[in-house]
Amino acid sequence: MEEAFSFYDKLIEFINSELPALGEGFQVMGFELTLTEIILPIVFMFLVNLLGNLVRSVLINRILERYVHDRKTVLSIGNTTKYIILVLGLVVILSNIGLSSDSPLNFKLNASSDNPIAFFDLLRVLFFFVLLIFFSGKLKTIFVKQILSRYSDDIGVSQSIGTIIQYVAILLGGLLIIQNTINLGSLNVLAGALGVGLGFGLQNIANNFVSGLIILFERPIKVGDRIEVGNVSGDVVKVSSRATTVNTNDNISIIIPNSEFISKQVINWSHNDRNIRFHIPVGVSYNEDPAQIKKLLMEVAEKHPDVLKRPKPDVLFTEYADSSLNFDLMVWTSSYISKPIVLKSQLYYLIFEKFKEHNIEIPFPQRDLHIKSGWPNKEKLN
Numbered sequence: 398m399e400e401a402f403s404f405y406d407k408l409i410e411f412i413n414s415e416l417p418a419l420g421e422g423f424q425v426m427g428f429e430l431t432l433t434e435i436i437l438p439i440v441f442m443f444l445v446n447l448l449g450n451l452v453r454s455v456l457i458n459r460i461l462e463r464y465v466h467d468r469k470t471v472l473s474i475g476n477t478t479k480y481i482i483l484v485l486g487l488v489v490i491l492s493n494i495g496l497s498s499d500s501p502l503n504f505k506l507n508a509s510s511d512n513p514i515a516f517f518d519l520l521r522v523l524f525f526f527v528l529l530i531f532f533s534g535k536l537k538t539i540f541v542k543q544i545l546s547r548y549s550d551d552i553g554v555s556q557s558i559g560t561i562i563q564y565v566a567i568l569l570g571g572l573l574i575i576q577n578t579i580n581l582g583s584l585n586v587l588a589g590a591l592g593v594g595l596g597f598g599l600q601n602i603a604n605n606f607v608s609g610l611i612i613l614f615e616r617p618i619k620v621g622d623r624i625e626v627g628n629v630s631g632d633v634v635k636v637s638s639r640a641t642t643v644n645t646n647d648n649i650s651i652i653i654p655n656s657e658f659i660s661k662q663v664i665n666w667s668h669n670d671r672n673i674r675f676h677i678p679v680g681v682s683y684n685e686d687p688a689q690i691k692k693l694l695m696e697v698a699e700k701h702p703d704v705l706k707r708p709k710p711d712v713l714f715t716e717y718a719d720s721s722l723n724f725d726l727m728v729w730t731s732s733y734i735s736k737p738i739v740l741k742s743q744l745y746y747l748i749f750e751k752f753k754e755h756n757i758e759i760p761f762p763q764r765d766l767h768i769k770s771g772w773p774n775k776e777k778l779n
Contacts, residue, residue, distance in 0.1 A: 409434060409437065412433045413431060413433055442490060445486030449478075449482040449483050450479065452479065453478060456471075457471055467542050469538075469542065470538065470539055470543055473535055473538055477535050525574045526571065529567060536566060537559040537560065537562060541558075552621050554619065556636065557613050560613055601654075601656075605638075605639045605654045605655045606639060609636065609638045609639065612658060617665065617668070618636070618641070618658060619636070620634065620636060622665050622666070623666035624663055625663070626643075627657070627661065629645070630646075631643040631646065631649075631735075632644050632735055641653050641655055641658065667734060671734055673731070674708075675727070675729075675730065675741065676725055677725070677728065677741055677744050677745070678715075678723065678725055679694065679726055680721035681752075681757055681758065681759060682757075685757055687722060690722070691714075691724070693752070693755060694712045694726045695712060696751065697726075697747045697748050697751050698744070701747065703730050703732045704730055705728075705729040705730060705731065708729045709729075710728045712726050719762070720760045720762050728740075728744070
C-alpha cells in the first residue's frame with residue numbers, strides 16, 4: 398500500500414510539473430487542494446468503471462454461459478463482479494487521497510467516553526453492512542436458483558430456505574464486522590442512548606420482523622401460495638423480513654405487514670396442495686328429470702380440459718326451491734386456483750349450451766297474484 402501511495406504522489410507531482418495550471422492550489426473546506434488532486438480520482442474511477450464493464454461482459458458472454466443456464470443468475474453474478482471492482486477501486490482511491498484514520502475529518506463521535514468511536518469507523522461499519530446485505534441477497538438468489546432448484550420443484554420451500562440462509566449470513570457477518578471495526582465497549586453509551594428510542598419507535602418493525610421469522614419457519618404461507626387475508630386475495634410473490642408482497646389478479650402488488658398473517662385469519666388455498674374443489678350451483682324447472690340433469694352436468698364437467706378426473710366431479714341434488722330444482726356441480730381443478738371466476742364462467746357457458754341442446758328449461762321466480770273483482774262497499778267508504 399505504501400508503494401501505491403508513493404506512485405500516486407509521484408504521479409501528482411509529475412502532472413503538476415508538466416501542467417503547472419493544474420498544480421495551482423486553492424482552499425476547499427480548510428484543505429489545500431490542486432486541480433490534479435480533484436481530476437485524478439475522477440479519471441481513476443472512470444478507468445475502474447471501464448475495467449468493471451469489461452470483466453462483466455467477459456463473464457456474461459464468454460465464461461458463465463457455459464456453466465450457468467439461468468440468464469438472470471448469469472447477469473446477477475456479472476453485475477456483482479463489476480460492483481466488487483468498483484468498491485475496491487473506491488477504497489484504493491480514498492486511501493490514496495488521504496482519507497485515513499489520521500485525517501482531520503475523522504473526528505470522535507463520543508469524545509468523553511473511554512473508548513471513543515471515530516467518524517470513519519462508523520462509516521466503515523455502515524459501508525461493510527451495506528456490502529453484507531447486498532452480497533447476502535445475491536448469495537440467496539444463486540443458492541435458490543442454481544442449487545435448491547435442482548432438488549425441489551417447490552419454489553416456496555426454496556425461497557424460505559434461501560431467506561433463512563440470508564438472515565444467518567447477515568447475523569454472523571454483522572457480528573464479525575462489529576468485532577473487527579469497533580470496540581464493543583465504546584457502544585455502551587450509544588446503546589444506552591438509543592435503547593429507549595428503539596424500544597418505543599421500532600416496536601412495529603420488530604413485531605413484523607419476528608412475524609416474518611415465524612412465517613419462514615412455520616410456513617403458514619410461502620411464495621406461490623394463493624391466499625386471502627382481510628379484503629386482499631392474490632398470490633404470494635415475496636416474503637421479506639418486514640412485509641409480504643401479494644399480487645392480485647389485476648396485477649396489483651399489495652404490501653402486507655407480516656404481523657397481519659400472524660394476528661389475523663388467513664385463508665390459504667394451496668397450503669396442502671393445489672387441488673381445489675369449486676361448487677357450481679344450477680337450477681332447473683320442476684318439469685325436468687333430475688337423473689337427466691345429473692348426466693348432462695357430468696358430461697359438461699368431463700368435457701372441460703382443466704377439470705380433474707381424479708378426484709372425479711360429482712353432482713348433488715340440493716333442494717326443492719320455490720321455483721326450481723337446485724343442483725350443485727362439484728369439480729376439482731389445480732390450474733384455476735388463482736382465477737375461480739373464470740372457471741365458473743366457462744362451465745356456465747357450457748351448461749347453457751348443453752341445456753339449450755336438450756331443451757332443458759331454466760326457471761325464473763314466479764308469483765301468483767290474486768285480484769278481487771267488484772267495487773268496495775259504499776257504506777264502508779262513507
